[in-house]
Amino acid sequence: MYRYSLRKRVAIAFAMCVAVLSVVWGFAFFSAIRLSEDRVLAQQLQRAAESYPSLTMNLRGYDEVGSLPESLREWAQTNPAEGLYEFHTEELHVAVIPTNNEQRNAFVVFDVAGIEAASSEDWWLLLVITGVVGALGALGFGLGVLVMRRAVAPVAQLAKVVADIDPEKLSTEDHKRIESSRFGDDEVGVLARTIEKTLERISAFVERERYFTGSASHELRTPITVIMGALELLEQSDLSESDAKVVDRVRRATFEMKATIEMFLCLARETDDGLYGEQFLVMPLVSQAIDQQRHLLNGKCVDVEIDDLSKPIACGHSQAFSIAVNNLVRNAFEHTLEGQGTITIHIKEHELFVTNKVSSEANEGHTPTEASSHGYGLGLGIVQRLCERNRWSFSLHADEARVAARLSW
Incomplete structure (x- = not known):
C-alpha cells in the first residue's frame, strides 16, 4: 500500500518529472554544443585537406591597417573600438586588440569561408532543433501525465467505485x-x-x-x-x-x-416503486374523494360543481393520487364558509383545479400568496411531497377573492 500521503505523492511526482526533464534538456544542450564543436573542427580540417600540401591559415594577425585585407581597410581607418566584429559578406570575424602604441590597434582576422554552414544548412539545423524541442515537450507532457496519473490513481479508483x-x-x-x-x-x-x-x-x-x-x-x-x-x-x-x-x-x-x-x-x-408507473382514471378518484369529504359541508349552504371536460388518464401511484385529491377536497370543504359561493372542481386532460371562493371579511388583511400552504393544513405539504415522488406538479394560489389549488400530471 502507499507509504506517503496524497499531498507528498503529488509533490514527489512533480519533482521527479521536473528532474527527469531537466536531465533530458541538459543532455540535449550538451549534445548540441559538442556537435557544433565537432562540426567546426571537421570543417577546418576538411578545408586544410583540400589545400594540401600548401596549408591555408584561417587565423592571421595584422599590426598595420594597410596590411589588412582590402575589404577591411576602410573600416579599420575609422579606428574601431576594442571588441569583436563580424562581416557576413566577407565571411570574416575580426578582433580589435589594443597595443602599447595608443595611436593604433592590432587586428586578428579569422577567415570562416568554408567553415560556417550555408543558409540552407542553417534552416535544416533549425528544423532539427525544432523537432527535438517538440519531441522533448511531448515527452515531458506524456511523462507528466503518466506520473500524475500514477500519483492520483487511488482518487480515480475511489471515484469510479463510488460512481458505480x-x-x-x-x-x-x-x-x-x-x-x-x-x-x-x-x-x-x-x-x-x-x-x-x-x-x-x-x-x-x-x-x-x-x-x-x-x-x-x-x-x-x-x-x-x-x-x-x-x-x-x-x-x-x-x-x-x-x-x-x-x-x-x-x-x-x-x-x-x-x-x-x-x-x-x-x-x-x-x-413499491413498480406502482409509480401504473395508469389510472382520474374521475373515479375525484368522485370518491368528494363523497368521502361531503360530510364537511353539513350545515353549510355550499354547492359543488364538477366541470369534467374529458376523461383523463394519469400515470403514477393511484393511491398517492387519491390521497392528494382527498387533501385538496377536504381543505376546500373545510375552509369554505356558508355564503362564500360555489366550490368548483375543474378537470382537464392533464390538470385538476380545485377552487373555492372566500369572503373579503374572512380574509381581511390577508396577503396574496403563490404556492403557499400556510393556513390550509399540514396536508398540503404532504401533497407536495407526493407530487414530487410521482413527478407531478402542485401549486396553490390564494388571494382576497379565492383559493385555487392546481395539480398537473
Whole structure:
C-alpha cells in the first residue's frame, strides 16, 4: 500500500518529472554544443585537406591597417573600438586588440569561408532543433501525465467505485468495493472510511424503514379494520338519534385516521416503486374523494360543481393520487364558509383545479400568496411531497377573492 500521503505523492511526482526533464534538456544542450564543436573542427580540417600540401591559415594577425585585407581597410581607418566584429559578406570575424602604441590597434582576422554552414544548412539545423524541442515537450507532457496519473490513481479508483454504487440499491458487493482498507491510511483512505460509514448508516436506515413500514402497515391497519367492522355492526343495530350521530363521528374519525396512516406509509415506503408507473382514471378518484369529504359541508349552504371536460388518464401511484385529491377536497370543504359561493372542481386532460371562493371579511388583511400552504393544513405539504415522488406538479394560489389549488400530471 502507499507509504506517503496524497499531498507528498503529488509533490514527489512533480519533482521527479521536473528532474527527469531537466536531465533530458541538459543532455540535449550538451549534445548540441559538442556537435557544433565537432562540426567546426571537421570543417577546418576538411578545408586544410583540400589545400594540401600548401596549408591555408584561417587565423592571421595584422599590426598595420594597410596590411589588412582590402575589404577591411576602410573600416579599420575609422579606428574601431576594442571588441569583436563580424562581416557576413566577407565571411570574416575580426578582433580589435589594443597595443602599447595608443595611436593604433592590432587586428586578428579569422577567415570562416568554408567553415560556417550555408543558409540552407542553417534552416535544416533549425528544423532539427525544432523537432527535438517538440519531441522533448511531448515527452515531458506524456511523462507528466503518466506520473500524475500514477500519483492520483487511488482518487480515480475511489471515484469510479463510488460512481458505480446506487444508494437506493446497496448490496454486499458495494460494501466490499468501498472497503476503506483497500485505500491505505492517507487522505484517500480517510475519504473512503467516511463514505463507508455513510453507506453503512444509509443501509441501516433503509433496513429500519423497511422494517417499520412492513410492521406499521399491519399493526396500524389491523385495529382500524377492527374498529370499522365494529362500527358497521353498531350501525345495523337500533340506535337512538344521538347515538347514531356519535357513531357517525367515530366512523368519520376512523376513516380519516385510516387515510392519514395510508398517506404516511405511502410517503415512507421505498419498496413499491413498480406502482409509480401504473395508469389510472382520474374521475373515479375525484368522485370518491368528494363523497368521502361531503360530510364537511353539513350545515353549510355550499354547492359543488364538477366541470369534467374529458376523461383523463394519469400515470403514477393511484393511491398517492387519491390521497392528494382527498387533501385538496377536504381543505376546500373545510375552509369554505356558508355564503362564500360555489366550490368548483375543474378537470382537464392533464390538470385538476380545485377552487373555492372566500369572503373579503374572512380574509381581511390577508396577503396574496403563490404556492403557499400556510393556513390550509399540514396536508398540503404532504401533497407536495407526493407530487414530487410521482413527478407531478402542485401549486396553490390564494388571494382576497379565492383559493385555487392546481395539480398537473
